[in-house]
Amino acid sequence: MFHKLFQSKIVLTVLVSVCFIFQSYSQTKKLKRPKSRVGISSVDTFVQESFDLYEKVYKYDGYAQAGTPLDDEDIDVLEEALAEMTNLSDSAPDIISDLDGVGILKQGKATLQINKAKKALTYSIKTAKALLLGDKTKPEEDDKKTQETASNQKDEKDTTSDSDKKATDDTNIEAPKNISDDLEIYSKFDFVAGDELLFFEDFANDFIGDFPSRWNTNGSGEVVKINKVEGKWLQLKSGYNIHLIPDIIELPEDYTIEFDVLAEGLDNKTSSTGRLSVILSDNNKFNRGIEHYIEVSIPFGQYAAFDFRVKNFFNKDEGDINSAIKGDIRKEVLNQPHVSISVTKKRFRLWVNEIKHIDIPRLIEVENVLDHLKFQITNFKDGKEHIFISNLKVAKGGVDLRRKLLSEGKISTNGILFNSGSANIKPQSYGIIRQISQVLLQDESIKLMIVGHTDADGNDDTNLKLSKSRSEAVKEALINVYKIDGSRLVSEGKGESEPIADNTSPEGKAQNRRVEFIKQ
Template identity: 65%
Template sequence: MKTLATFKKSLPLLLAFFIVAPTLDAQTKKIKRPKSRVGVSSVDTFVQESFDLYDKVYKYDGYAEAGTPLDDDDIDVLEEALDEMTALSDSAPEILSDIDGLSVLKQAKATLQLNKAKKALKYSIKTAKELLLNQRERKEKEEEENSGTTTSDKGNGSSSEGESNDTAESPEEPSNISDNLDVLSKFDFVPGDKILYYDDFSQDFIGDFPSKWNTNGTGEVVQFNQVAGKWFQLKAGYGIVYLPLIENPLPEEYTIEFDLLVNGIDNKTSSTAMLNVTLDDNNGFKDGMAYAFVGLPLGQYGAFNIRVTNRNQGPNQINSALKTDIRKAILNKPHISIAVNKKRFRLWINEKKYVDIPQFIYAPEAIKYLKFNLKGLADGKEKVFITNLKIAEGGLDLRRKLMSEGRISTNGILFDSGSDKILPQSYGIIRQISQVLMQDNSMKLNIIGHTDSDGSDDANMKLSKARAEAVKQALIKVYGISGDRLQTEGKGETQPVGDNSTSDGKAQNRRVEFVKV
């Protein structure tokens, strides 16, 4: 019995010897990927993604050690990985709060794995930068500092399990999250007044790639049972880019607007899942010499940052992570608004401004094209759609024009289709009109509504009158303008300014005029 007891006491040491000893001769200085899961979705996903990126960078570091030069594709992969690693590293503090309330043992396991993942990320970010700058020198001391174990683990780790939540064929129409009058009254986005490009995909067939776009990947126009309109489904993939076919290069002052719809995005969505909107100096599938992009995070298990990056030849390059939480907005069919005024760049999600950088566009005379691309989505489960993309020149102050000329016309006041319900993103213009009326107490305005030619003449006449009246009521209820200073009129489809056979022309014809009386 004594011999058996002694053997039991010695068993852990014997096991440790047989497990550890052989690895001492096969030391690779590689940080070991954890083989088991913690059981907390955000922690497990963070650890898996960290080591997936670590393995990628470690492979290229091995090329550098062997003297194998990196080609253009290798550099593209490393640049993309560096963006993903930076975003993932920024999310680490948010994930720590998810282990509160766990048992002591589970907290210890989660902390150990998070620390190991953060060490892998630290090595990966540092190494990727050195590889891209051709400054990588593998030093034994550096490797010892960055390695957490002596063995190489070639496993890919466990992927998130569970069935897909995919209901993309009929997502429910969400309620509007921005019906607060105080929020609307402060919204200051003003869309451009000269439409350069508009696409709601109304002239495309379901299942086709849209006619006014280009890509090096794939995509299709879809329609839903419970969400109005047609939507363009973008697909994620390495290097896949989507380009609206704009007839003329972008001017130096313009606005961009579109509606966003996501499906299958949940707590298992990658922290690197992101929609990138890029302004570039070329209309090809590769980044140009001058560009600026903003990355909107799509993941839900943490409050991930908005990424803002530009490339230029000067000393003030920007590569920042803006701390915010847009998770609820992303799930609620948000309207994205962007204003570019030469070097200044601003972005709103619904009626809240998230980005305002005064010197973001380094060379406004060079940047001429718009691009979209997706990163980090699970194929088949997580889907992203856009519609109502509008690019318009201007976005300037309409107040001075109304005061000096006594008349302005705008297609930036938008309504639900076939309705007089004003969309929240329209209140930036209505706000400017109210400011003119507040400054000049003697001014009175006639508000004139116009429609496109869809529908009957009588229906359009009634609709244009109702929309003019809705704008009047917004000025009264939201901004406190006296109703006796405002009168309304509807012109229906009788005074078109654009071609009603095209989506661009229809967008120009759906407008509201303000005329001093």
């Protein structure tokens, strides 16, 4: 009898111990994905993306709890998922605002699903951080507390206007509006392109369907032509850890990067994590960087306004900056935007069209280590959503055109750009014209000769007329936008007659397409 009682106590003790161990190392009970859709596209997309990420993190959490170590690829996936989850979580107030004016029953169902998705995101963010930090045994009660807190949070109402709330479903690719429609908006645009061209790419020498000859990738991409839009474009390939790298050997201390973007197939179901990332890296391999890099991602999601994401990484460690910067560019990304970037020592600035969205004085913590440029797109639907870039221009900066004009009496710049075959000035050129106007306003005795030059494409007579029209367009911009007295300006065109570089390469042609300002 005593022996049986003793055996029973041992069995009970073992069972209690097993239960305790199981509780200490088991995952929180898995949340169930809602089976039906609400019928509000922004809500349905938010819920679907939240649970897609939740299930990914839950799987890795299960590996960790079972004692299976995470390899480098698992860690990369988790890091990327964490950034996506943070973006998605930040968009929740915008999604809630879309319930205004919806019927009571549908609003109630949507609210329940949003709260469930928020609970999934809260778990996912907390768990992903713990896994990345190596804390793989999280007591169940901590997760319960986190979920209770999330479920009790008060839904926030966003105060954006109705026009901001409405996600556009326009998938047509539209050319930029004519610059003459609204000249005044460019008068304060302060981006100035670098003055020494390092790399120019319009894919003019590449065959349609090929991957461009002066780029590298670990994925895919091809040069294409698109109806209604001039020129050739590189179609980027979306995928995990896919990078597209132009053959730029070394970036200087001060420089500018410019490129045009084209988007097709975007609508209010485009993912909040659909992004184009620009990476400045310490190597030209297929990763963000080994010891140093910065990454800036541009949002393309359409069902709400999403943030620009900025991150720096130096000396093999997370940097001081991991930011989400507000900026509603939903309409801009549908209408062939121009992206301009200026790097001046540690300072990093980024404009989309003529609006500056990022200006961080010390984003680059260690100077002269970021020598390479990389592009990456993530979470676009294959076969439906397409992202293209063209007219990539990298130029060395550092010369103040105002001081050079005053000291030397003459400057030449290829930073004033025009639409192909026309004298319509591109908006991104107005920063340079603004600097010229500042010289003229500072010293009213100065008079300028404006001289236009072209490359050798086309015949001599056409190029001569085009160069004259372009120099006259710059003169008119100084008069109409910056209120310079026209009697102080003279325009002239020289066509292709005075090249300064080889007309057979893209860089050479770009250098020959220039405007000179000469003091009289």
